[in-house]
Amino acid sequence: MSFIAPIVVKSTAAAPTINLDPQKIDFGRTFCPLWLNAVYENGAWQGRVIDQVEPIALHPAALVLHYGQSIFEGMKAYKWQDGSVHLFRPIENARRLNASATRMAMPTFDESAFVEGVKTLVGQQTTWIPEAPGSLYLRPSMIATEPCIGVRSAEQFLFFVLAMPSGAYFPQTSGQSGAGAVRVLISSSVGRAARGGTGNVKATANYAVTLKVIAEGKAKGCSQVLFLDAAGQGRIEEMGGMNVFFVSGRKLMTPRLNDTILPGITRDSIIKLAPSLGLEVQESDLSLATILDQIKKGVVTEAFACGTAAVVVGIKNFLCETGEEITLAAAPGSVTNTIYDELTGIQRGIRPDPFGWMVKV
Numbered sequence: 001m002s003f004i005a006p007i008v009v010k011s012t013a014a015a016p017t018i019n020l021d022p023q024k025i026d027f028g029r030t031f032c033p034l035w036l037n038a039v040y041e042n043g044a045w046q047g048r049v050i051d052q053v054e055p056i057a058l059h060p061a062a063l064v065l066h067y068g069q070s071i072f073e074g075m076k077a078y079k080w081q082d083g084s085v086h087l088f089r090p091i092e093n094a095r096r097l098n099a100s101a102t103r104m105a106m107p108t109f110d111e112s113a114f115v116e117g118v119k120t121l122v123g124q125q126t127t128w129i130p131e132a133p134g135s136l137y138l139r140p141s142m143i144a145t146e147p148c149i150g151v152r153s154a155e156q157f158l159f160f161v162l163a164m165p166s167g168a169y170f171p172q173t174s175g176q177s178g179a180g181a182v183r184v185l186i187s188s189s190v191g192r193a194a195r196g197g198t199g200n201v202k203a204t205a206n207y208a209v210t211l212k213v214i215a216e217g218k219a220k221g222c223s224q225v226l227f228l229d230a231a232g233q234g235r236i237e238e239m240g241g242m243n244v245f246f247v248s249g250r251k252l253m254t255p256r257l258n259d260t261i262l263p264g265i266t267r268d269s270i271i272k273l274a275p276s277l278g279l280e281v282q283e284s285d286l287s288l289a290t291i292l293d294q295i296k297k298g299v300v301t302e303a304f305a306c307g308t309a310a311v312v313v314g315i316k317n318f319l320c321e322t323g324e325e326i327t328l329a330a331a332p333g334s335v336t337n338t339i340y341d342e343l344t345g346i347q348r349g350i351r352p353d354p355f356g357w358m359v360k361v
Contacts, residue, residue, distance in 0.1 A: 005047050007036075007050060008047065008050070010049060010051040011033075011050070013034050013125045013127070015127050016128050018030065021167075022134030022135075023168075024167070025134065025167040026171075027137075027167065027168070027309070028164065029164075030165055031053060031163070034052060034053065034125055035121070035160055035161060036050050036117045037049055037158060038117075038158075039156070039158055040157040040158070041155070045107070045110075045159070050121055050124060056143075058145060061147035061149050062147055063144035063145075063146055063148055064143040064154075066149060067151060068204060069104055069106065069144035069153065069154055070104075070142065070143045070144065070203070070204040071101060071106065071141070071201065072140065073138075073139070073141070074139060074307075075093045076088055076136060077129060077135065077361065078135050078349070079129040079136075081349065082349075085122060085129060086358040087119065087359045088358060089265055089359075090115045092265045093114070094109070094114035094115055096202065096263070097109060100201035103201045104201065106144070115359070118138060118140070121138075121163060122138070122163065130167065132348055133167065134166060135347075136164070136165060136166070137164050138162070138163050139164070140160070141161070142159045142160075144157055166309070168180070169309040169310035170182055170310060172223065173310075178340055178341070179304065179312045179313050179314050179337055179339075179340035182223035183319060184222055184223070184225065185213070185225045185226070185318075186228075186288065187217075188320070191229070192206065192209065192227035192237065193230060193260040193261075194260065195231070195258075196259065197260070199261060200263065201262070202262065206262075210240045213225050220319060222319055224242065225239060226239050226244060227239065227240070234289055235255070235285050235286060236255050236288050236291060238255065238261050242264070242307035243255075243261070243306050244303065244305050244315075245303065246286070247300065247301060248301070250279050251281075253282045253286060254281070254286075255283070255284075255286050264308075266307050266308060266343070269343060269355075270306060270312075270339055273343065274339075276354070301328065301329040301330055302329070302332070302333035302334075303318075303328055304332065304336040304339070311340065311343060311344055311347075312340040313332070314328075314331045314337075316328055
């Protein structure tokens with residue numbers, strides 16, 4: 001549905017009194033003072049409000065607490081050198097949110113109202129956006145708020161958007177040149193998503209099932225976990241919140257999308273950018289055994305992960321559950337850094353934007 005009523009701005013944002021040095025911000029722990037929210041009841045969204053962030057009051061029987069009816073998005077705003085502020089491909093976040101909502105039996109949210117709401121929220125808090133290489137991370141979310149102990153879709157929902165200043169997603173890459181690089185655990189015993197499930201949408205439950213193995217990976221010095229298909233066929237799928245690419249010469253290889261892989265917006269952007277960088281893209285089923293063998297033989301020389309929070313980050317080592325460790329020839333390599341420089345250059349307004357991805361606030 002469309003929102004006829006304008007956004008109601010009930011509060012203004014105080015200027016930040018904390019250090020917004022992007023090298024020192026702990027990702028996901030510092031929040032801007034304002035949020036955008038809208039309530040769905042009686043079959044319709046009731047309006048959009050920007051106000052001071054406050055705790056959400058939920059009945060203990062709220063459906064989100066019992067059946068996990070919850071979805072979210074991740075997106076960013078960037079401050080350019082001229083002081084203007086821009087969002088990166090916000091309409092794609094609106095579309096993906098609605099795809100998630102449809103899959104999770106939740107109400108969709110008008111795409112233009114989504115973009116307008118995010119622009120207004122960011123515009124109210126531009127002093128909270130760190131200078132490069134920092135950005136403003138945005139978390140649109142929707143949860144089922146109706147109190148009901150019954151396995152069915154709710155009839156009441158809350159949509160909201162939080163904003164938070166951010167620096168490097170991976171602290172160990174802060175200060176590294178180019179894309180930086182991390183160590184990755186390969187999980188062959190834990191499946192992230194099964195066919196026919198919700199792996200291709202941003203349902204919060206998808207992430208809950210990965211938390212244990214991600215914690216185990218961090219204990220082993222790994223920043224991310226690479227998941228395989230749940231059917232046990234040894235196919236590479238994605239990481240805990242990021243898509244993955246492998247580099248062989250001038251070819252990028254990435255798992256083809258299916259109903260167990262999230263269609264990442266950064267992934268899509270890299271695929272669209274690749275031809276202009278002289279790179280070929282191959283989307284196909286990728287066998288873990290084959291890829292690891294190609295890394296050992298030097299056929300695959302680079303690997304990188306991509307997603308909104310980190311944009312692009314190189315992979316320096318893969319750690320198998322058996323204890324075997326496979327090292328990439330370059331991390332980050334020249335291709336990874338080229339993609340990182342081109343994409344972040346577009347986001348920060350220092351390189352041409354041939355696709356019209358950046359939307360001014």
